Amino acid sequence: MSQIVKMPKNTQPVYDLIGLGIGPFNLSVAALAQSSSRIRTAFFDSKSEFSWHQGLMFSRSVLQTSFLKDLVTAVQPTSAYSFMAFLVEKKRFYDFLAGRFTGVTRVEFNEYLAWAAGKMNNLHWNHTAQEISVKDNRLSVAFEDGRVEHTHNLVIGTGMKPFIPQWATAYLGENCFHASSYLNKARQIKNKRIAVIGGGQTGAEIVLDLLTSKQAAPLEVQWISNLPRFSPLEEGGFVDQVFTPAYVQSYQTLPKQSQRQEVVNQKLASDGLTPSTVDELYAEIYRRKHLCADPCTITLLPGRDVKAMEQQGTGYRLTSNSTISGQTETQQADLVILATGAKPALPEFMTPLLPRLSLDENGLPELDASYRLQWDGPRNLQIFGLNLGLSSHGIVDPQMSLMTWRSATILNAVVGEPLFDLEEDNELIDWPSVPRAEILNQVIPA
Ligand SMILES: Cc1cc2nc3c(=O)[nH]c(=O)nc-3n(C[C@H](O)[C@H](O)[C@H](O)COP(=O)(O)OP(=O)(O)OC[C@H]3O[C@@H](n4cnc5c(N)ncnc54)[C@H](O)[C@@H]3O)c2cc1C
CATH class of the missing domain: 3.50.50.60 (FAD/NAD(P)-binding domain)
Incomplete structure (x- = not known):
């Protein structure tokens, strides 16, 4: 049945x-x-x-x-x-x-x-x-x-989410883009003035890539950061103790205000440049400045907070404020790469x-x-x-x-x-x- x-x-x-x-x-x-x-x-x-x-x-x-x-x-x-x-x-x-x-x-x-x-x-x-x-x-x-x-x-x-500064939103496209898509873009860098905005590890890796590119060299690479210097990661046993459950558990007991301050205090334990990248990049910049006549110049601009961007001919004009002197400066670029992190x-x-x-x-x-x-x-x-x-x-x-x-x-x-x-x-x-x-x-x- x-x-x-x-x-x-x-x-x-x-x-x-x-x-x-x-x-x-x-x-x-x-x-x-x-x-x-x-x-x-x-x-x-x-x-x-x-x-x-x-x-x-x-x-x-x-x-x-x-x-x-x-x-x-x-x-x-x-x-x-x-x-x-x-x-x-x-x-x-x-x-x-x-x-x-x-x-x-x-x-x-x-x-x-x-x-x-x-x-x-x-x-x-x-x-x-x-x-x-x-x-x-x-x-x-x-x-x-x-x-x-x-x-x-x-x-x-x-x-x-990739962070795009407000001043850049109107210009996003082939010649102004977030670093997260850097290797996916068909980048024409030959004889270009390139501005890399952001002094973190991603900015450093992109600058190194541009300077050592097998493509024909750019005319100029400007590395612009709102941080006072290009700082390596803090490392070592005592620093790494921040990356333990014990640290997190004590952090959780702190009042909100202290937690905010603690995140700022510990920033370089997590957000600095990898020492091997710093060494390689520094050696490359030194070589270009003192030992060879390569056409590409590198301009290092720490302590500059970019505040505005406007079209100028086929390129862009960036306006920044010095975070140290308060002076306003301008930079010209054909290609703007936003190594501005993520939120x-x-x-x-x-x-x-x-x-x-x-x-x-x-x-x-x-x-x-x-x-x-x-x-x-x-x-x-x-x-x-x-x-x-x-x-x-x-x-x-x-x-x-x-x-x-x-x-x-x-x-x-x-x-x-x-x-x-x-x-x-x-x-x-x-x-x-x-x-x-x-x-x-x-x-x-x-
Ligand atoms: C270049 C780079 C290097 C890093 N290196 C280190 C490092 O060395 N050490 C370290 O500790 N940290 C590092 N980090 C930080 C961190 O470890 C990474 O960002 C990590 O990828 C975070 O992982 P995640 O899983 O949160 O997000 P993601 O890796 O961003 O993955 C998110 C996933 O979600 C998917 N997704 C999004 N929306 C949807 C949706 N609606 N439906 C379905 N899927 C969706 C996406 O396709 C993606 O696959 C690095 C970050 C970057 C950007």
């Missing part, structure tokens, strides 16, 4: 966790999640496959963090997704160690990340998230292609939920210690933010240094118990912290 099997009305799975955006940060969450059969996860990205900042993938650029701070090692050193596992599988282990490299190149780290992504079965490509909604005690994600997925927890990993931003797909989120003065979501966005939704529906916690978690947030610890923190919060052991009770530095009762009694100046 044939039996009629009644299918449940809604056969679509409700995931425990959906991740939107698959950069290194969500890839780390995905990798750790794969080690537990208790969490059903799916991660989605607009791209057709994994890639990491392709527009800035210079062949000799070196990772600013240790390769041991990979997707998994800090909390799960036995994982199949570690950088060591990658080296062993690729039969590179001995050659890599023999190199005694001070850092791994970004090209190789990107290869590692793509290798790890290729092994996971919870990643979905070619899916652009369009809108989040809340219904029937679950979060629903609508994608551009019409697909809709449901989940109880969501982790936003869509990265930062944390909530993705468009969160717009329907904006009125329900607790936002700070910059319009960014307030995060709790477990990276949960504060909102008025049901307590069992949790939304986590990656790269959105500069103010809540400090200078380490946009970096990979603690990404694995953060991924494990989030997965523990999803499961509701310590799936990963994150207890730390062996601190090397006793960071200043404020007991909670004192914060509550404090009057914080506006």
